[in-house]
Amino acid sequence: MKLAELGEFGLIDRIKANVAASPSVLLGIGDDAAALSPTPGQVTLITSDMLLEGVHFDLSFCDPRTLGRKSLSVNLSDVAAMGARPRHFLLGVALPKEIPLEFMDGFMAGMLEQAQRYGATLVGGDTCASKGGLAISVTALGEQRPELVLKRSGAKPGDLICVTGTVGDAAAGLKQLFAGVREGFLVSRQLDPTPRVEAGVALAEAGVVTAMIDVSDGVLQDLGHICEMSGVGARLELARLPLSDAYRAGCGDDLFALALSGGEDYELLFCIPAGKEAEVAALCAKVDLPVSVIGEITAGTGMKLTAPDGSSYTPPRRGFDHFGAD
Amino acid sequence: MKLAELGEFGLIDRIKANVAASPSVLLGIGDDAAALSPTPGQVTLITSDMLLEGVHFDLSFCDPRTLGRKSLSVNLSDVAAMGARPRHFLLGVALPKEIPLEFMDGFMAGMLEQAQRYGATLVGGDTCASKGGLAISVTALGEQRPELVLKRSGAKPGDLICVTGTVGDAAAGLKQLFAGVREGFLVSRQLDPTPRVEAGVALAEAGVVTAMIDVSDGVLQDLGHICEMSGVGARLELARLPLSDAYRAGCGDDLFALALSGGEDYELLFCIPAGKEAEVAALCAKVDLPVSVIGEITAGTGMKLTAPDGSSYTPPRRGFDHFGAD
Structure with missing residues (x-):
């Protein structure tokens, strides 16, 4: 089946069917916004990352399932770096029309298996068509006691x-x-x-x-x-x-x-x-x-x-800058 | 000045300088994740939307300031549709390298003026380079008492x-x-x-x-x-x-x-x-x-x-589907 046959709302229903309920989610996928119940005494940690085809990933390098896992992992890593427990996430995905439905199924399977492993529940997001490459945006939420952040x-x-x-x-x-x-x-x-x-x-x-x-x-x-x-x-x-x-x-x-x-x-x-x-x-x-x-x-x-010999070391380059010359 | 001269972290600092503090934001832009303090007794409403050049907007149709306002407005509208008060938002933006810094300044000015008008504080997000068009992802958070959602x-x-x-x-x-x-x-x-x-x-x-x-x-x-x-x-x-x-x-x-x-x-x-x-x-x-x-x-x-004459009316099309044929 193609995405065009399933349609935007068919795709959302298909994703929703694989998401387990969570007591902290009063309202999940399928309304204008999700409603989440914060744990009393904890603060919400929230982070968001975009992953773009041709910039952050190359579809010839990896299968959809692995890409789905990584797209969530990089956001869970930010939550972990605050010392927080992952709780919820949202997924925005802009799909080229020619992408087969199997791609999306594999991508979601990878993302949801990673979510389950780390205790995060998919609560919402956005699906739309892309005229360029595949674009993914994940927002992850975690919780921790404020004094431990x-x-x-x-x-x-x-x-x-x-x-x-x-x-x-x-x-x-x-x-x-x-x-x-x-x-x-x-x-x-x-x-x-x-x-x-x-x-x-x-x-x-x-x-x-x-x-x-x-x-x-x-x-x-x-x-x-x-x-x-x-x-x-x-x-x-x-x-x-x-x-x-x-x-x-x-x-x-x-x-x-x-x-x-x-x-x-x-x-x-x-x-x-x-x-x-x-x-x-x-x-x-x-x-x-x-x-x-x-x-x-x-x-x-x-x-x-x-350096190991005690001399001073100068690195050839320092790190990645998205707008840098190289 | 060009984006490449300012760099990714220079751009983030430039955006951060225009964001006012808010008592509910324990930690805003500049860490791995933002830390938000939920209002006791309220639930968090959260929604996310992507806006892509060539799909959702055409840069020849509008100035950057207006695009900045709309990018936030469509998310605030989802929060409003739950009956909730907007509180915080995150912005992900993938920028073509040739986009002038003035574009980003105008875009942010529009977004932040709309944010201030509706009581939402920018708390984080992501900036990266795009090899295709401009891509924008906004995640908005609101709050309301659970029984009023x-x-x-x-x-x-x-x-x-x-x-x-x-x-x-x-x-x-x-x-x-x-x-x-x-x-x-x-x-x-x-x-x-x-x-x-x-x-x-x-x-x-x-x-x-x-x-x-x-x-x-x-x-x-x-x-x-x-x-x-x-x-x-x-x-x-x-x-x-x-x-x-x-x-x-x-x-x-x-x-x-x-x-x-x-x-x-x-x-x-x-x-x-x-x-x-x-x-x-x-x-x-x-x-x-x-x-x-x-x-x-x-x-x-x-x-x-x-119809006004009492007859039955059939619409030519029902509404927008991102993966539909037209």
């Missing part, structure tokens, strides 16, 4: 800088995709990232984190946001960057370039007071996630990068 | 069907735009609709409305949604449709076609128990908005349209 702005000189998992994988995976590789660890890290929801919530509830962000634009750029918002500087020891074996094999000539400036790892980058590293490692171990201390927050501004 | 599903046989303002103007305005007209009442109704926020809230708080929707897809289609969700039918008397003089002059051969199936009037279409029409007229008069009774909810299903 983790901002970018609380880092203090002397804090240790930590990152979960490994970095650079997604950027190395993108390089492989452009070279024609379609599977493997790095490719999967690029196409199907895991939002660190359990770790984000555990870190928030332990009360040990002073500032947190997710690695979407690259370690340097995202650490730069923490530094700017906290009014501090940072010293990074490149020898301590957590790099996967696949990354080491596939990253190219400069071992650190993609790990520092490549985006889309969706790991959590955060700061803790010195002495808390064992507690944090134990916390992350509980959710099966390695964590590494990669440097220290410093007074003043600016970032200092130290 | 107006759904599509409460209409009962015997209820009177009401609509605010006049209908068909926006569709007639679009016809004029395609014919080269760039100003006047009808064009302004298409490019710069007024969300009926005060009327929506007043109707909800009076407790007289059984079902409500905004007219975005056309009277027939939107009334059809109320009928479907309420399990009822409807009888419309075309002689009672509120038509502006400008519409009568510019609508073409069939006086009722665009008034019934043209979308984007963003008027409120709602049902009330018989006998409540004077109360509702008084309520709407307080916010300077005319209201008309245009028909009656019937038992069963199906819609019956009666």
